[in-house]
Structure formats: structure tokens, C-alpha cells
Amino acid sequence: MCDLHDQHEHESQPAGGPALSRRRIMQLLGAAGVTTAVMAAEADPVMAAAADDSSQAETAEYQAPEGLAEDSPAKSAALAWIKANSDRITGLNAEIWEYAELSLREWKSSIAEAEFLEKAGFEVEFGTAGFPTAFSATYAYGKGGPVLGFSGEYDALPGLSQNKGVGHHDPREYIHDPFAPGYGPGHGCGHSALGTAAAAAAAAVAQAAAKHKLPVTVKFFGSTAEEALIGKTYAVSKGVYDGLDAFLDWHPSTANATGWGTSTAMTAVTFTFLGVAGHGGTPLGNKSALDAAVMMATMSEFLREENLAPSGRLHWVINNGGDIPNVTPEIAEISYYVREGSPARVQVLLDKVIAVSEAAAKASQTTVQHRITSACWNQLPSKSFAELLHENMRQIGPPEFSDEAHHLAKELQESLGLPTKGLHDTIADLTAPNPVFMGGGSTDVADISWNVPTVSMGAALAPIGTKMHTWSTAACAAAAPGQAAVLAAAKYLAATAVDLITQPERLKAIKDEFAERTKGVDWKTALPDGYEPPMYEPPEWFLRKTGQSWPPENITWPPKRVVSQEKFASLGPDLAPQK
Structure with a gap:
């Protein structure tokens, strides 16, 4: 298999000519770690800005300078x-x-x-x-x-x-x-x-x-x-x-x-599935939100081979999956950290994770909503x-x-x-x-x-x-x-x-x-428009001690409740009695 990264490095060093720096290579490739012709067509200025600006030869000979820190x-x-x-x-x-x-x-x-x-x-x-x-x-x-x-x-x-x-x-x-x-x-x-x-x-x-x-x-x-x-x-x-x-x-x-x-950019997202609770002993027509979360977790694992670059990370936890086996879970939540080398690459992977959530909801006959809890460069x-x-x-x-x-x-x-x-x-x-x-x-x-x-x-x-x-x-x-x-x-x-x-x-x-x-890069928060950060209401003693009032102006309080309005699933027309 041809490694485009190596290919560009070799091609960039003609006899007697200067070697391209890593940052220039990144600008050409538009990615780090995984390098394909598609990526080469779209430069990623954020990853380029974060790359080292030394040639391979300079890196091999690098020695930390002395005389910078002075006694005083x-x-x-x-x-x-x-x-x-x-x-x-x-x-x-x-x-x-x-x-x-x-x-x-x-x-x-x-x-x-x-x-x-x-x-x-x-x-x-x-x-x-x-x-x-x-x-x-x-x-x-x-x-x-x-x-x-x-x-x-x-x-x-x-x-x-x-x-x-x-x-x-x-x-x-x-x-x-x-x-x-x-x-x-x-x-x-x-x-x-x-x-x-x-x-x-x-x-x-x-x-x-x-x-x-x-x-x-x-x-x-x-x-x-x-x-x-x-x-x-x-x-x-x-x-x-x-x-x-x-x-x-x-x-x-x-x-x-x-x-x-550098580090990885990341978006944290929580998916909430809503179904219909019911007795575990008579489950027909119930809609399990936990089934949806499990299906999402399983399907998202299939992203790893063909959609997750070595620079990416995808990890999750089911943070609300029900309380007792005898009650079909009506609400379930699964949270993901989606990481990649730049905000643009995070967004590509995040879109695929969101698509998985929608597929899990459709298959389980539940509904799904998601909220981004944090996002960084x-x-x-x-x-x-x-x-x-x-x-x-x-x-x-x-x-x-x-x-x-x-x-x-x-x-x-x-x-x-x-x-x-x-x-x-x-x-x-x-x-x-x-x-x-x-x-x-x-x-x-x-x-x-x-x-x-x-x-x-x-x-x-x-x-x-x-x-x-x-x-x-x-x-x-x-x-x-x-x-x-x-x-x-x-x-x-x-x-x-x-x-x-x-x-x-x-x-x-x-x-x-x-x-x-930072030339050519305009920082803009990766948080979505209208984002309200999650908060907990402080105890009264803390507010008094620190001279604060509750709630702050930048959040809605109390938060909007998440309540399922789903209906039982239909099993179709009643079967005719056997004669």
C-alpha cells in the first residue's frame, strides 16, 4: 500500500533543494496520521498550525537551546x-x-x-x-x-x-x-x-x-x-x-x-432515548430505551475499522440504563467522547455517531435527542x-x-x-x-x-x-x-x-x-449556538460565602424536563381465535 505521507516527504526533497517542514506537509495533506488522496485535497489549517515547523533533518539534530532561563x-x-x-x-x-x-x-x-x-x-x-x-x-x-x-x-x-x-x-x-x-x-x-x-x-x-x-x-x-x-x-x-x-x-x-x-480536539455528546415503560413479565408493546442505547453502542463499534483514524478516539458509557429488570427502561442515556486531530475532523466523526443514534432509535421504535455538553479544540x-x-x-x-x-x-x-x-x-x-x-x-x-x-x-x-x-x-x-x-x-x-x-x-x-x-486560523468556539453549560445548584452556604446569587443569567433554570411521551408499540390486528 502506498503511504502518501512518505511519498510526499520523498518527493519534497529534490537533490540540492530544501526539505519541506512538517507544517508544510500538513498543509498539503490536510491531515495527520491517515493520509489519503481525499484528505490531500482538503487542507486543515488548524492541524497545520499545530504541527512542528522543522524538517526531518532538523528534528534529528535538534538540541534544546541553552541560555534562555536566567538567574535573577x-x-x-x-x-x-x-x-x-x-x-x-x-x-x-x-x-x-x-x-x-x-x-x-x-x-x-x-x-x-x-x-x-x-x-x-x-x-x-x-x-x-x-x-x-x-x-x-x-x-x-x-x-x-x-x-x-x-x-x-x-x-x-x-x-x-x-x-x-x-x-x-x-x-x-x-x-x-x-x-x-x-x-x-x-x-x-x-x-x-x-x-x-x-x-x-x-x-x-x-x-x-x-x-x-x-x-x-x-x-x-x-x-x-x-x-x-x-x-x-x-x-x-x-x-x-x-x-x-x-x-x-x-x-x-x-x-x-x-x-x-498538540492534543486531540473533542466533542462530548449525550444521547437520550425515550421509550415506554412496562412490566418485564408482559413486555409486548413496551419500548425499551435501553435496547436503543445498547444497539447504538454496538453499531458505533463498527465505525472503528473504516471510519476511525489512528488520530481519533471514540469511547462511551451508558450512564442511565434503568433500575430494575422488571421495569422496561423508559429513558436511557449513553454519552460519547468523540476525539480527533482538529475540530473539523471531530465534526466528521460526530456526524457518523449521530447517524448511528438515529438508526438505533428507528430500530427500537424509540425517539432520540442529543445534547452537546462540551467541545474543545x-x-x-x-x-x-x-x-x-x-x-x-x-x-x-x-x-x-x-x-x-x-x-x-x-x-x-x-x-x-x-x-x-x-x-x-x-x-x-x-x-x-x-x-x-x-x-x-x-x-x-x-x-x-x-x-x-x-x-x-x-x-x-x-x-x-x-x-x-x-x-x-x-x-x-x-x-x-x-x-x-x-x-x-x-x-x-x-x-x-x-x-x-x-x-x-x-x-x-x-x-x-x-x-x-495562528496566521490564517480564526478561532471560533466549537460549542454549538445557543449552548448553555450544565450546572448544579449550589448549597446556600456556598452562595453566601462567595457572594453569589442563583441562578446566573446565562442559563435557564430550572432546566427543561426530559419526559417521554411515547406510546405503546402496536402488534397489529388481533388474531382471530382458532376454531
């Missing part, structure tokens, strides 16, 4: 502040870990993070973009300095409860139900550490700027519902992040690394920003993991059947991204990255070989591994931010790259 009194002050306040920082991580609150309901977690920043001199305002648990915290010193943003998240995941520091699966909250046992929520993605380290970095930069009289505005964005990719995508569309010069982001990981690769990387961050990471060094931390990591690895390598205790080399994008995760930071230069990095919080969204990550997040990672991540972010203040030429280079990458 302000940087030393920021790092010293983190060291002096390490107990407060690790204490905040532990506190939020204990709360383990789910997306859109981070009542105590958001307040804890906001109060930490208030004590550092920030002005806090809750209710960002109408979300009760989202807040903006601002610290300004002087005039004319850069405006730097930090990203904070603090939501947990359902079903990932785990006792802190325990090396085998041991849920902290076990839900006893004789028919449906389960586990409570837990920080299986380490967001307790994520929000804490970002807040600590923001506070450290603010204190250092004031001490050394450096004009700057530091903005911290406490974001809700990252696990559902809801909080930032909608906030960006409302202009919340306008006016920033640079945005710094990190995420717990199994390695200490940064780079300038793929991330726009920044090579120059990553190079600056990487040098700061190298200069500071990896997290200072104790013997206790490595012991826990090895216990977890043994429990999961993995090689007992412990924790990643080096700084990974900075390398160019894979020229063939093979898909992966998504982030609502991506929408920010198309509006302001953004850098992301990972610090090792979980053992080598494990994954995020697991109970093993929850075991580490506020135990010895996580407490070392949160301090290291705060230092990496703070040191890089200080360089942006003390070295205006670095910030200019980052902004110049951003302007070049």
Missing part, C-alpha cells in the same frame, strides 16, 4: 517563597484531596484555593462565566508589565476513591449496594496537586515582583469541571482570558517533561515557550522524591503487574513531537492556547508505567510522591513566569511565534 534576584525570591511556604502548599493539596469533589460541585475545594490566594494578596471574584465554583484571582504591581495567567483545576473523578499512600486497591469510600456496589470519587487525575501548584506559583511570582518592584499583573483562573472539559471552553468563548500576554499550565504525569506537541503548541520552560526545569531539577515515595510507587507497580521502576526522577530531554499525530487526550486549556501563547508541562506524580484516571494516581496525589511533585511544579512555573517579566525579549519571541502559527 526575582527568580530566587520566588523559589525561596515556595520553599518557605512548603507546608502551606502541601497542606492545601492534602485538603483538596480530602474533599474529592466532582466536576461543577467543587464547593469546598474552590474556596480553599481562593483563600490561599487571598492570603497572598490576590483579589478574588467568584462566578467566572456564570460557573459558581470558578473564580478569578488577580494581583497587580505597578503599571505596564506583562499580564500572566495561571491555570488551576480542582475536580475529582467518580469511582476512583483510594486511601492515601496505600500500595494496593483500597477504596477510601466504598458504596455498599447489594445490587450495584461502587466506589466514591477520588483524585485519580491529581487535580488537587494541579490547582495547588499553580496557585503557589502565582503567589510566588506576585510576591517576588512586589519585592523587586517589577511591574506585572498575575491572574489565576480557578476552573471548574476540567474532567468534563466544560469550564474553560465556555469561559474562553465569553472572553474571560482576553488581555493575557502568556498562559502557564501544568498537569500531573508519570514523567517530568514538556514539549510542543486541539492545543496550539509553543516551541519557544517550551524551550524556556524546559531549561528552567533542568536548572531546578526533578522532584525531590523520598525513599517513602519510591517505595509506594513500587508497591503500586507490583500491584498493577508493572515493572517496579519507581518514580521518574530525571528531567526528560526536550524532543520534537512525533511527525505523525497518533491521537491521545484532550484538554480545555486548548481553547485558551488559540487565544494567548500557552505552555504546558508534566511533573511526575504517579509511578512510571501507570496512567492518569486511576486509583493508583489517587493513592499518590497527596502522599509522598504528590507532595514532592506539587512543590517541583510550582517552582517550574514560577521560574518560567519570572523570566517572562525580567526578559521581555523572551516574551516577544513567544508572542511572535504565536502570531506566525
Whole structure:
């Protein structure tokens, strides 16, 4: 089989001529990963903008530059502040870990993070973009300095409860139900550490700027519902992040690394099937909404061979399938995450998933409706920003993991059947991204990255070989591994931010790259017209504490009820009695 990607690369290198960059190849092909003549005819400027702009030869010889990160009194002050306040920082991580609150309901977690920043001199305002648990915290010193943003998240995941520091699966909250046992929520993605380290970095930069009289505005964005990719995508569309010069982001990981690769764009969609309930013992004429959901799940799996590229992902869960076998389910819901390399490619795959839902409804004689709960772009990387961050990471060094931390990591690895390598205790080399994008995760930071230069990095919080969204990550997040990672991540972010203040030429280079990458691309939210974000009504104590009222102006409350009006299915004319 002819690989058009390889073919174009070979054809683009005539004797004595320059090699085409990956970005130019992407512009020609219009896709990453899967390359056909159809794709070549339609360029995808979004994927092209996110691609590396180096030739193969340049990539093979790439070495991270040196001399970007500079020592300065302000940087030393920021790092010293983190060291002096390490107990407060690790204490905040532990506190939020204990709360383990789910997306859109981070009542105590958001307040804890906001109060930490208030004590550092920030002005806090809750209710960002109408979300009760989202807040903006601002610290300004002087005039004319850069405006730097930090990203904070603090939501947990359902079903990932785990006792802190325990090396085998041991849920902290076990839900006893004789028919449906389960586990409570837990920080299986380490967001307790994520929000804490970002807040600590923001506070450290603010204190250092004031001490050394450096004009700057530091903005911290406490974001809700990252696990559902809801909080930032909608906030960006409302202009919340306008006016920033640079945005710094990190995420717990199994390695200490940064780079300038991209992520997948994603649309989250929930399909609701409506049928007619009835006694399971007399099922004739009933219409099972669960049958429809099961048929949809089955049919969507058939998309994988011929409609799902290596850059795509399609995963689902039936989140409402009935309560008892003796009642035909009248309502059933199945939710999908549809991921691809760009919003345009997501839409193509999403249309096919929607068509499957309509077929399932027709076959089951039910009706179906769908609602998009979130949608984000793929991330726009920044090579120059990553190079600056990487040098700061190298200069500071990896997290200072104790013997206790490595012991826990090895216990977890043994429990999961993995090689007992412990924790990643080096700084990974900075390398160019894979020229063939093979898909992966998504982030609502991506929408920010198309509006302001953004850098992301990972610090090792979980053992080598494990994954995020697991109970093993929850075991580490506020135990010895996580407490070392949160301090290291705060230092990496703070040191890089200080360089942006003390070295205006670095910030200019980052902004110049951003302007070049975004030429020909106009960001527009992937959320549908008329979109209203999902929300939960806050408890009264939270509204009083944060000075908010309910409901916010941007949603309809109470939401429209979903009620089936379907009729029993006809079996045709009655049969004549036998004679």
C-alpha cells in the first residue's frame, strides 16, 4: 500500500533543494496520521498550525537551546517563597484531596484555593462565566508589565476513591449496594496537586515582583469541571482570558517533561432515548430505551475499522440504563467522547455517531435527542515557550522524591503487574513531537492556547508505567510522591513566569511565534449556538460565602424536563381465535 505521507516527504526533497517542514506537509495533506488522496485535497489549517515547523533533518539534530532561563534576584525570591511556604502548599493539596469533589460541585475545594490566594494578596471574584465554583484571582504591581495567567483545576473523578499512600486497591469510600456496589470519587487525575501548584506559583511570582518592584499583573483562573472539559471552553468563548500576554499550565504525569506537541480536539455528546415503560413479565408493546442505547453502542463499534483514524478516539458509557429488570427502561442515556486531530475532523466523526443514534432509535421504535455538553479544540503548541520552560526545569531539577515515595510507587507497580521502576526522577530531554499525530487526550486549556501563547508541562506524580484516571494516581496525589511533585511544579512555573517579566525579549519571541502559527486560523468556539453549560445548584452556604446569587443569567433554570411521551408499540390486528 502506498503511504502518501512518505511519498510526499520523498518527493519534497529534490537533490540540492530544501526539505519541506512538517507544517508544510500538513498543509498539503490536510491531515495527520491517515493520509489519503481525499484528505490531500482538503487542507486543515488548524492541524497545520499545530504541527512542528522543522524538517526531518532538523528534528534529528535538534538540541534544546541553552541560555534562555536566567538567574535573577526575582527568580530566587520566588523559589525561596515556595520553599518557605512548603507546608502551606502541601497542606492545601492534602485538603483538596480530602474533599474529592466532582466536576461543577467543587464547593469546598474552590474556596480553599481562593483563600490561599487571598492570603497572598490576590483579589478574588467568584462566578467566572456564570460557573459558581470558578473564580478569578488577580494581583497587580505597578503599571505596564506583562499580564500572566495561571491555570488551576480542582475536580475529582467518580469511582476512583483510594486511601492515601496505600500500595494496593483500597477504596477510601466504598458504596455498599447489594445490587450495584461502587466506589466514591477520588483524585485519580491529581487535580488537587494541579490547582495547588499553580496557585503557589502565582503567589510566588506576585510576591517576588512586589519585592523587586517589577511591574506585572498575575491572574489565576480557578476552573471548574476540567474532567468534563466544560469550564474553560465556555469561559474562553465569553472572553474571560482576553488581555493575557502568556498562559502557564501544568498537569500531573508519570514523567517530568514538556514539549510542543498538540492534543486531540473533542466533542462530548449525550444521547437520550425515550421509550415506554412496562412490566418485564408482559413486555409486548413496551419500548425499551435501553435496547436503543445498547444497539447504538454496538453499531458505533463498527465505525472503528473504516471510519476511525489512528488520530481519533471514540469511547462511551451508558450512564442511565434503568433500575430494575422488571421495569422496561423508559429513558436511557449513553454519552460519547468523540476525539480527533482538529475540530473539523471531530465534526466528521460526530456526524457518523449521530447517524448511528438515529438508526438505533428507528430500530427500537424509540425517539432520540442529543445534547452537546462540551467541545474543545486541539492545543496550539509553543516551541519557544517550551524551550524556556524546559531549561528552567533542568536548572531546578526533578522532584525531590523520598525513599517513602519510591517505595509506594513500587508497591503500586507490583500491584498493577508493572515493572517496579519507581518514580521518574530525571528531567526528560526536550524532543520534537512525533511527525505523525497518533491521537491521545484532550484538554480545555486548548481553547485558551488559540487565544494567548500557552505552555504546558508534566511533573511526575504517579509511578512510571501507570496512567492518569486511576486509583493508583489517587493513592499518590497527596502522599509522598504528590507532595514532592506539587512543590517541583510550582517552582517550574514560577521560574518560567519570572523570566517572562525580567526578559521581555523572551516574551516577544513567544508572542511572535504565536502570531506566525495562528496566521490564517480564526478561532471560533466549537460549542454549538445557543449552548448553555450544565450546572448544579449550589448549597446556600456556598452562595453566601462567595457572594453569589442563583441562578446566573446565562442559563435557564430550572432546566427543561426530559419526559417521554411515547406510546405503546402496536402488534397489529388481533388474531382471530382458532376454531
